[in-house]
Amino acid sequence: MPARNTKQKEAIRAALESAGRPLTADEVLARAKSAVSGLGAATVYRNLRTLLDESWLAEVQLPGEVTRYELSGKGHHHHFHCRLCGQVFELPACRGDFPALAPKGFEVTGHEVILYGYCPGCAPPPRRPRA
Amino acid sequence: MPARNTKQKEAIRAALESAGRPLTADEVLARAKSAVSGLGAATVYRNLRTLLDESWLAEVQLPGEVTRYELSGKGHHHHFHCRLCGQVFELPACRGDFPALAPKGFEVTGHEVILYGYCPGCAPPPRRPRA
DNA sequence: ATAGGTGCAAACAGTTTGCATGTAT
DNA sequence: ATACATGCAAACTGTTTGCACCTAT
Numbered sequence: 001m002p003a004r005n006t007k008q009k010e011a012i013r014a015a016l017e018s019a020g021r022p023l024t025a026d027e028v029l030a031r032a033k034s035a036v037s038g039l040g041a042a043t044v045y046r047n048l049r050t051l052l053d054e055s056w057l058a059e060v061q062l063p064g065e066v067t068r069y070e071l072s073g074k075g076h077h078h079h080f081h082c083r084l085c086g087q088v089f090e091l092p093a094c095r096g097d098f099p100a101l102a103p104k105g106f107e108v109t110g111h112e113v114i115l116y117g118y119c120p121g122c123a124p125p126p127r128r129p130r131a
Numbered sequence: 132m133p134a135r136n137t138k139q140k141e142a143i144r145a146a147l148e149s150a151g152r153p154l155t156a157d158e159v160l161a162r163a164k165s166a167v168s169g170l171g172a173a174t175v176y177r178n179l180r181t182l183l184d185e186s187w188l189a190e191v192q193l194p195g196e197v198t199r200y201e202l203s204g205k206g207h208h209h210h211f212h213c214r215l216c217g218q219v220f221e222l223p224a225c226r227g228d229f230p231a232l233a234p235k236g237f238e239v240t241g242h243e244v245i246l247y248g249y250c251p252g253c254a255p256p257p258r259r260p261r262a
Numbered sequence: 263a264t265a266g267g268t269g270c271a272a273a274c275a276g277t278t279t280g281c282a283t284g285t286a287t
Numbered sequence: 288a289t290a291c292a293t294g295c296a297a298a299c300t301g302t303t304t305g306c307a308c309c310t311a312t
Contacts, residue, residue, distance in 0.1 A: 004286050004291060025276080040294045045277060047292095063192035063243060066276065080237055092234060096227050098246060103223060105251030106211055112194055112245040115229060120236030135311050137267060156301080171269045176302060178267095197301065 003050075011035035012047045013056075022060040022068035022079070022088045060088060062114055078113040084122035091115065134181075142166035143178045144187075153191040153199035153210070153219045191219060193245055209244040215253035222246065 015031035016023060023031070029044045048069055051057040060068040062081055068088055080089045091113075099108040118124065146162035147154060154162070160175045179200055182188040191199040193212055199219055211220045222244075230239040249255065 006286075006292060008293070038294075041276090042278075042295080043293055046279095049278095059195075061194035063194055064190075064198070067195070078232070080233060080239075083240065089237070091232055093232065095232070098244070101209070101222055101224065101226070101244070102211060102246055102248070105254070106220070106246070106248060107254040108211075108246050108248040109214065110247040112243075112247070113229070113232070114243040115233055115237070115239050116241040116243070117233070117237060117239040123236065123238040135266060137311075139268070169269075172301090173270080173303075174268055180303095 008032070008036050008039055008043050009047050009050075011039070012044060013051070016051075016057065016069060016071060021090070022070040024066050024068050026066075028069065062088065078115070080115045080117065080119065082119040082122055083116055084118055087119060089119060139163070139167050139170055139174050140178050140181075142170065143175060144182070147182075147188065147200060147202060152221070153201040155197050155199050157197075159200065193219065209246070211246045211248070211250065213250035213253050214247055215249055218250060220250060 011032035012028055014035065015028050019027075019031070025041070025044055025048060028048065029039065029041055032044065033039045048057065052059065052069075055072050057069045058072040058074075060070050060079060062068070062079060065081075065088075070090070074090065076094050078091045078094055080091055081087075082089070094113065096113075098111040098113075102108045142163035143159055145166065146159050150158075150162070156172070156175055156179060159179065160170065160172055163175065164170045179188065183190065183200075186203050188200045189203040189205075191201050191210060193199070193210060196212070196219075201221070205221065207225050209222045209225055211222055212218075213220070225244065227244075229242040233239045
């Protein structure tokens with residue numbers, strides 16, 4: 001009868017639940033460490049893997065970025081990556097006819113969209129020095 | 132007076148020019164190695180960096196994938212990633228009102244779109260066993 | 263001749279895994 | 288009691304860097 005309830009796993013779940021946005025493994029480690037001081041990175045990675053397998057988590061992979069993790073069950077959506085603070089946010093909806101973007105001969109089965117810019121906490125961005 | 136003309140750099144350029152699609156550093160190494168047998172990975176990475184700095188190349192970063200490199204100067208476009216052979220292809224156009232996808236308070240300055248599916252060489256994909 | 267380039271190996275970051283110990287059940 | 292989980296350290300992948308040697312200019 002697998003799947004035990006350890007304080008480590010509990011802390012990792014809590015970190016992700018309270019974040020409100022996708023977290024990296026390092027961010028999970030940092031947040032969960034304050035609840036379980038001796039927590040090791042391997043334990044975080046193992047639990048993230050387990051939570052993915054349980055479909056409790058979903059991976060958020062952005063170009064050139066380390067993998068982030070968010071709570072699953074949110075339905076089809078995409079992400080916004082703040083160019084200033086680096087945080088990643090969920091976008092609410094997904095519209096658009098993406099299969100139409102592919103040339104003849106390509107069969108489109110899925111798509112990914114990432115928006116870049118400045119999040120509410122960072123906008124407006126620094127202007128170039130006014131003349 | 133920097134920037135010499137070595138056979139290594141020449142082979143790396145040729146590999147990318149003849150590929151017709153974005154290549155990984157490993158793919159560049161493999162292709163360029165047939166022209167310059169002793170070629171080392173570090174040399175490939177250093178030249179890729181240089182060619183990026185010269186804007187002769189552009190990075191192609193897809194979620195969860197190693198960086199690929201394509202010739203620059205192609206204008207704004209996106210990519211198609213084949214789920215079967217793993218190759219990456221350029222898509223011709225980019226249409227759509229992406230800024231409209233962001234909630235209030237977010238300032239959108241750019242976007243990325245990746246289509247997934249089966250390329251002409253791989254489509255149609257394997258069907259699930261017919262009943 | 264000499265600055266810049268190359269190749270090897272060591273160093274890195276992020277992630278995974280082996281193993282002895284710890285602990286929830 | 289015992290199977291699963293943890294923590295450390297070693298291994299791994301992709302990439303970068305230090306350094307002695309090589310080569311295009």
